[in-house]
Amino acid sequence: METNTTSYNNPGAIAGSTPNGSAPKWRFACQVEDIPSDGGACVSLNEEQIAIFNFSRRGQWYATENRCPHKQQMALSRGMTGSLGEQCEPKVACPFHKKTFSLVTGECLTGEDYKIRTYPVKIKDGKIYIGM
Amino acid sequence: MSASNKPIVVVIGNGMVGHKFCERLMAATSSFRIIVFGEEPRPAYDRVHLSEYFNGKSAHDLSLSMAGWFDEQDVELHIGDPVREIDRTAKLVHSRKGIVQSYDMLVLATGSGAFVPDISGIEKKGVFVYRTIEDLDLIREYAKGAHNAAVMGGGLLGLEAAKALLDLGISNPYVIEFASRLMPRQIDSAGSHILETRLKKLGLQILLNKSTLAVEGGESIRTLRFADDTSLDLDMLVISAGIRPRDELARLAGLQVGTRGGILVNEKMQTSDPHIYAIGECALACGMIYGLVAPGYEMADVVVSQLTEGNKSFTGFDMSTKLKLIGVDVASFGDAFVSEPDSRTIVFEDRHKGIYKRINITSDGTRLLGGILIGDAAAYNILLQTVNNRLPLPPDPEDLVLGSRGGAAAGAGVMDLPDEALICSCESVTKAAICTAVMEKGVESVEGMKKCTKAGTGCGGCVPLVKDLIAGTLKANGRYVRNVICEHFDQSRQELLDLIKLHDVRTYDEALGRWGKGDGCEVCKPAVASILASCWNDNIQKQPVIQDSNDRFLANxxxxxxYSVVPRIPGGEITPEKLIVLGKVAKKYNLYTKITGGQRIDLFGAHVGDLPDIWEELIDAGFESGHAYGKALRTVKSCVGSTWCRFGLHDSVSFAIEVEERYRGIRAPHKIKGGVSGCIRECAEAQSKDFGIIATEKGWNLYVCGNGGSKPQHAQLLATDIDSATVIRYLDRFLMFYIQTADPLTRTATWLNKMDGGMSYLKNVVVEDSLGMATQWEAEMQTLVNSYKCEWKEVVEDPALRQRFVHFVNAPRKKDPSVSFDNMRGQIKAKEW
Structure with a gap:
């Protein structure tokens, strides 16, 4: 993975982040080793706070906004990650009130009408890029 | 059938029963057009829980229907518009606002009003009734200027009203009852006596045998004069002395009413006019007025059945009740008052704890007839079922009130109930219906059962029974009801802990690989993290991502x-030098400071990036982590003890410090708090802690399994007059037993409540070593004690760990720009969210 380029284009995310349907603009976020294995961390990109999650057990990466829509807290990157159900839907739980969100669709998995923005992730030469 | 030619059902009254009737009729059929007239200015609300209006619930919270329900259901509702006349010949009703509406069937659900005794001066200002939300608004407004207030009536409603007075902060509330006891219809004199004692403790004054002659004063009430020549000075009086059926409309229409009020109905709830029904508290059925909601719902069901060609009839209703009055359980079931020679009575009375239990059994000792429970009504459901289903009694019927004193539970289990046993009387759900839902529809939770059968959605009193039935049915069908951690692990916490120890597993990943599936979640990760910490006491920073956010950042x-930072201050003892350091650090990092309930100092408002620097300064001054963020030992609170206090028997501070330093940092299924008091005055509030140590003349008394929080529970006595070394030994065993067997996030009190055999079992295990585990547990505890390290220090001294404490990994020095504070009383405060 260190030398190859791998994209993690979460379904629905590109369309969500680029309303005109154009290809996302990749922005350098940080080094792969800045994000803990099977956990998350936050980067500042374009004055926005982006949470990046490293599912190293499965070799997958996800990125979302860092804000939890429930109480507008910049905290999702500090939440515990995991999966839901047989399909192993990747998710994160906000540390404040344990609302969980799908990292693929951004939808709230604890039965409420919240949604978070998700972004595609690309790994190239040990560097993480976010499609915005 | 179009709306215009559907037969019209007019409902007069939109109270709980009238509303339930609409719900049930709409659920049963769509072939009627329903038109409702209500007197009150709002749609039906939960009158049973009216007193919660003073306890923070709004009129909206109490409402029985979602906004838009009437529109969705196409039920026409006229609120604030009572019917003033029924024209039975033309089958028309006339409303106050002038609506003239024809009907095919008419349902009277006019309910009841407060019974106001005919006493001179009762019309004075400051005299209220307690019946509607509007009454409550008036009471609340007037109560602002009142100090001495009384409720007239010591029955069920009167005590509810008394609770309202307490909630309103009336300094001197009284309850005045005409009879010689409280709740004369439900409980006996001995039960009333226990109830009085408990209510007095809550600040209520109780006056019995008081016949009120007059309300005296000028324009407003000043004094209440009684027949025994005594009087009581009052600013305010709330009358709750019973109900009076609202039958005036029926009388006007020439319907038959009872001599003492109430609209006469037959078993089909039909009045003397077959096109008119009456239900709820306005109806006189089987010779009585039913002043509870469950029989009213039953009556509504009967009318629905009649309208839909069913044949349900009303033949009386079990008036057994269980309620919480001002926090005290009160229950009365079956024939509560029957006495010799028709029955034998077994009474248990505990004046110390304020518990009274009476059961009446047949003379031959085979059947239960009824009884009364005050202070502890946990057995109500099963006792009521035992009466209603004529279940056989155990050989020693006293076990029903005392609990079995050895081995199996007393009396019948839920699974012994017959299929037709009514479990939820509000929604008429039988045992068979619940068991069928479990077996055929796969319902496995109370929530699921509520959706599927509506059981437990009314008063909620049957929920424990429903829970037991679900578990019992699953078990009876060979389904082992396992208390698994979450969807990723098929083990209970205890099973997983045993596996982890046996296989020497040290990481979450290894545990997930061996026994789990998927990627884990926010439930199993911290649970496993806690197990690993309890087993090996490794620094939790080695696996930061499986920790709850607080543990991950070692702050709250x-x-x-x-985040907030709480350094350990063992036993609450601190030097002036250290206090100065705390002040300096707080000033330097702009932190809000507050003394905690556990005798420590909490510093709030720290940016994640500042945490290691703050810790470093605190550690340099001799502080260490207080583990306020962990499911771990928090504090051991102490009183000042014999070193200063003239009453102190032993040095409670020194012992608290010793105990706190012994167990600091040890992780458990939930937080643990302790307390040490130097004498029986108990200034350290040790009995509200997971473990409490109280000095006696001869040594210490050790209490365990108490907690504060939303459901406070006193700790229970484990051992008396033991020396300090024995306290430590018992605590080692007790804590290890708890750590190894409790479910995740279960405090010691809940753990004990769920334990088969309860306190006597725990005593056997800890004191008598009945499991033979004492030596092993003491050794395991010693290993944990020996391997203690300050987690803050480990971060401060390790540059790699330190690096993790940043908000932006791509801009480590940048603080979260979304953080901002307000000011309050000269300190910062978090912005409102």
């Missing part, structure tokens, strides 16, 4: 995303 996340 607060509103706004900053």
């Amino acid at each position: 996340i607060q509103k706004g995303g900053t």
Whole structure:
């Protein structure tokens, strides 16, 4: 993975982040080793706070906004990650009130009408890029 | 059938029963057009829980229907518009606002009003009735200027009203009852006596045998004069002395009414006019007025059945009740008052704890007839079922009130109930219906059962029974009801802990690989993290991502995303030098400071990036982590003890410090708090802690399994007059037993409540070593004690760990720009979210 380029284009995310349907603009976020294995961390990109999650057990990466829509807290990157159900839907739980969100669709998995923005992730030469 | 030619059902009254009737009729059929007239200015609300209006619930919270329900259901509702006349010949009703509406069937659900005794001066200002939300608004407004207030009536409603007075902060509330006891219809004199004692403790004054002659004063009430020549000075009086059926409309229409009020109905709830029904508290059925909601719902069901060609009839209703009055359980079931020679009575009375239990059994001792429970009504459901289903009694019927004193539970289990046993009387759900839902529809939770059968959605009193039935049915069908951690692990916490120890597993990943599936979640990760910490006591920073956010950052996340820092202050003892350091650090990092309930000092508002620097300064001054963020030992609170206090028997501070330093940092299924008091005055409040140590003349008394929080529970006595070394030994065993067997996030009190055999079992295990585990547990505890390290220090001294404490990994020095504070009383405060 260190030398190859791998994209993690979460379904629905590109369309969500680029309303005109154009290809996302990749922005350098940080080094792969800045994000803990099977956990998350936050980067500042374009004055926005982006949470990046490293599912190293499965070799997958996800990125979302860092804000939890429930109480507008910049905290999702500090939440515990995991999966839901047989399909192993990747998710994160906000540390404040344990609302969980799908990292693929951004939808709230604890039965409420919240949604978070998700972004595609690309790994190239040990560097993480976010499609915005 | 179009709306215009559907037969019209007019309902007069939109109270709980009238509303339930509409719900049930709409659920049963769509072939009627329903038109409702209500007197009150709002749609039906939960009158049973009216007193919660003073306890923070709004009129909206109490409402029985979602906004838009009437529109969705196409039920026409006229609120604030009572019917003033029924024209039975033309089958028309006339409303106050002038609506003239024809009907095919008419349902009277006019309910009841407060019974106001005919006493001179009762019309004075400051005299209220307690019946509607509007009454409550008036009471609340007037109560602002009142100090001495009384409720007239010591029955069920009167005591509810008394609770309202307490909630309103009346300094001198009284309850005045005409009879010689409280709740004369439900409980006996001995039961009333226990109830009085408990209510007095809550600040209520109780006056019995008081016949009120007159309300005296000028324009407003000043004094209440009684027949025994005594009087009581009052600013305010709330009358709750019973109900009076609202039958005036029926009388006017020439319907038959009872001599003492109430609209006469037959078993089909039909009045003397077959096109008119009456239900709820306005109806006189089987010779009585039913002043509870469950029989009213039953009556509504009967009318629905009649309208839909069913044949349900009303033949009386079990008036057994269980309620919480001002926090005290009161229950009365079956024939509560029957006495010799028709029955034998077994009474248990505990004046110390304020518990009274009476059961009446047949003379031959085979059947239960009824009884009364005050202070502890946990057995109500099963006792009521035992009466209603004529279940056989155990050989020693006293076990029903005392609990079995050896081995199996007393009396019948839920699974012994017959299929037709009515479990939820509000929604008429039988045992068979619940068991069928479990077996055929796969319902496995109370929530699921509520959706599927509506059982437990009314008063909620049957929920424990429903829970037991679900578990019992699953078990009876060979389904082992396992208390698994979450969807990723098929083990209970205890099973997983045993596996982890046996296989020497040291990481979450290894545990997930061996026994789990998927990627884990926010439930199993911290649970496993806690197990690993309890087994091996490795630094939790080695696996930061499986820790709850607080453990991951070794601080408590607060509103706004900053953290609070609590250094350990063992036993609450601190030097002036250290206090100065805390002040300096707080000033330097702009932190809000507050003394905690556990005799420590909490510093709020720290940015994640500042945490290691703050810790470093605290550690340099001799502080260490207080583990306020962990499911671990928090504090051991102490009183000042014999070193200063003239009453102190032993040095409670020194012992608290010793105990706190012994167990610091040890992780458990939930937080653990302790307390040490130097004498029986108990200034350290040790009996509200997971373990409490209280000095006696001869040594210490050790209490365990108490907690504060939302459901406070006193700790229970484990051992008396033991020396300090024995306290430590018992605590080692007790804590290890708890750590190894409790479910995740279960405090010691809940753990004990769920334990088969309860306190006597725990005593056997800890004191008598009945499991033979004492030596092993003491050794395991010693290993944990020996391997203690300050987690803050390990971060401060390790640059790699330190690096993790940043908000932006791509801009380590940048603080979260979304954090901002307000000012309050000269300190910062988190911005409102």
